[in-house]
Amino acid sequence: MSQQKSDYIDEVDVDESWDEHPSRDELEETVENLEDSGFEVEVVEDAEAALAFLQDEIPAESSVMNGHSTTLEEIGFMEYLNEGDHDWENLYGKVFSIDDDQARADARREAQTADYFLGSANAIARTGALVAADLSGSRVGAYPFAAKHLLVVAGVNKVVEDVETARERLHEFAYPFENERAQDAYGVESYPAKELVYRQEGTEGRTTVVLVEETLGY
Template sequence: MNTIKKELRKSDILSLMDTLSKKNYNPIYAENLEEAKEIILNLIPLHSSIALGGSVTINQLDIIDTFRGDEYHLFDRYNQPDWPSTLQCMREGLLADFFLTSTNAISKNGELIQTDSGGNRVASLLWGPKNVIVVCGINKLVDTWQEGMNRIKEFVGPLNSKRINHKTPCNISGVCENCQTKQRICNFTSVIKSGKRVGNPITIIIINEEVGY
């Protein structure tokens, strides 16, 4: 049964990939996390500079330690001594050769929907790095961009707030309360309707598994 379900999901992914191609994205299919990791390593030449968006999906790829090696230059937001250094690292990452991240949702109409706390992912998707690679699990595919927004509000926001322990109402209640607290996690939102950008088109790797939040 799982094989049948995976084949049906693959059909949905291939249909979405056709839509994404028509909207100037570069979509790539991956069967699983391991295949996605291999695709990314093939896309990023050795000695490239790489920046990261905060992402459970990217952590699950088990690829960051590879980028920490001598063959790449990683703007390592996760390995800084303090918050000001982390901010500076993310600012410098806007000039990276590659920006690797995930998204909160992709609609059937080929729209990427994402909300940030600090905004570096939203900013980097739109402008800065020469190349953008977005990695997305099947669980993030939605019918409309409005449904993507609801997914962020009802599911992704509260989970991420708890994950990074922001002192927000949704961390406790598990429900978005549209707070205005200092550590509010949903501050910057973008809906991207075309993969065309200054630099190369956005590459989207869609994994036929549930990955990330």
């Protein structure tokens, strides 16, 4: 079942100014600094364009895995991965078809090395860094090294001034939403236990940040 931020908006007490969009100049500054940090950057108009970019970017027969991402749900990627017409190896579907908890955890760990791993960030610093966290590390574990290629999809509402502000957005805004989602989905509370500040990519072409000019995710 697709989960969106709007499903939890009445359950959390947050400052909605964290979802404000950057100015055009601020967005251009962000793109320039991300590229200077070694990231590929694609700016797209909306969710439909973001999905189309991912469909074109991932070659046929590639193994594809993702960490949980409300943004990927909202742009329709999860539905397309699980039900759409593609020639990818859907590692996500394989992993979560396993009934045994230990075997599923082992498969999930192995899937971190997918040809293409997809996710989002909790915040993006205009200085050219990504900030993301999760409880288990099953998402951010693939980001720095394990995955062959990484595709990070984020609405421009996640762009903030610097890394310090990005970490504030993670803890003050994104975490309350994720905590509600985790309780709804898994019956347990979440916590940003494993936090990644991704300041630079040293492998050319490995990591692409897809910035969507809409409010997406949290």
